[in-house]
Amino acid sequence: MKVDGAPYRSIWVEAGSRDVRIVDQTRLPHEFVVTTLANRADAEFAIREMQVRGAPLIGVTAAYGVALQMREDASDAALEQACQGLLSTRPTAVNLRWALEEMRLALASTPIAEREARALARAAALADEDVELCRAIGEHGLPLLERARARRGGEGPLNLLTHCNAGWLATVDWGTALAPIYLAHDRGLPVHVWVDETRPRNQGALTAWELGQHGVPHTIVADNAGGQLMQSGRVDLVITGSDRTTATGDVCNKIGTYLKALAARANRVPFYVALPYSTIDWGLRDGVTGIPIEQRDAVELRQMRGRTSDGDVLGVELFPGSSAVANPAFDITPAALVDGLVTERGVCAASEEGLLELYPEQRNRSSAP
Numbered sequence: 001m002k003v004d005g006a007p008y009r010s011i012w013v014e015a016g017s018r019d020v021r022i023v024d025q026t027r028l029p030h031e032f033v034v035t036t037l038a039n040r041a042d043a044e045f046a047i048r049e050m051q052v053r054g055a056p057l058i059g060v061t062a063a064y065g066v067a068l069q070m071r072e073d074a075s076d077a078a079l080e081q082a083c084q085g086l087l088s089t090r091p092t093a094v095n096l097r098w099a100l101e102e103m104r105l106a107l108a109s110t111p112i113a114e115r116e117a118r119a120l121a122r123a124a125a126l127a128d129e130d131v132e133l134c135r136a137i138g139e140h141g142l143p144l145l146e147r148a149r150a151r152r153g154g155e156g157p158l159n160l161l162t163h164c165n166a167g168w169l170a171t172v173d174w175g176t177a178l179a180p181i182y183l184a185h186d187r188g189l190p191v192h193v194w195v196d197e198t199r200p201r202n203q204g205a206l207t208a209w210e211l212g213q214h215g216v217p218h219t220i221v222a223d224n225a226g227g228q229l230m231q232s233g234r235v236d237l238v239i240t241g242s243d244r245t246t247a248t249g250d251v252c253n254k255i256g257t258y259l260k261a262l263a264a265r266a267n268r269v270p271f272y273v274a275l276p277y278s279t280i281d282w283g284l285r286d287g288v289t290g291i292p293i294e295q296r297d298a299v300e301l302r303q304m305r306g307r308t309s310d311g312d313v314l315g316v317e318l319f320p321g322s323s324a325v326a327n328p329a330f331d332i333t334p335a336a337l338v339d340g341l342v343t344e345r346g347v348c349a350a351s352e353e354g355l356l357e358l359y360p361e362q363r364n365r366s367s368a369p
Contacts, residue, residue: 029209054170059095067119074115134174141180164254166241249335249350250287298325
């Protein structure tokens, strides 16, 4: 995607060097800052502190974190230490574990002297794959948008609602939930996006920043406005991303997604979830009991960061210091509330059978005790 007309990915290796660069998302939307990851500790910090966020991007960043460790120490012990340290940074998104397993597999049989080069090559391949997966998600999701506009008679823009940020900032490029929207806009389908602010970290601001950079019409709304918009017929389709999806179609995503799904079902608004195969946890069947919900620091809820009228960017306290704060980062949307899953292989029902139709190679694994 582009920033002020220049092409960017969310993570990359600088041409002519081995430096790993990221867009520091904690500085957006007020400042566009590129940060260098010099070592594994930097990668762990970037994931934990959400300089990078979004399940696919977390996985790719972890892969580069392993590569950075191999630059300093490529021993078996260092490889295991790197994988364990990176795995501990965020507990919910399954892409993190998946990417680390991919790196382990690639490096286990590689001679120590060749591991750095092999690790960088494998991490770059995972990044390139993510771009193509997201582009394919966009292609498969686009017909859903075209049909939704046809249902409303083809008059005026298609009104979409999304939650959190599932665009190129949450992946390496294109995004998951936003990929079909970008393709629709680029191919002349008039679209308008209702962007949830997505408290407590206000990731809706990232979505709005992205859409603005690409020229997609959008309007930011409070999280609690979604139900009213659907009730008044101002939303034609809801589409979100996923941080982990069970083998039976339950979806774990940013806190508040479940409430959007309930409102969509009550108002007969189609609710879709876009995700790559790396986000599917084939070992889980029940999202509510099986997916760990990350409990993040209370400061994310207590404070809000913004720009003052003088142009300064700072954080302010919102609540009494004596009040307790709970900050669950994700919730589970049961498969029964999801109209379909949009993947790189196509659209399927949010069910075990639906997923297995797209991923038949998982049938034996899915039926194992």
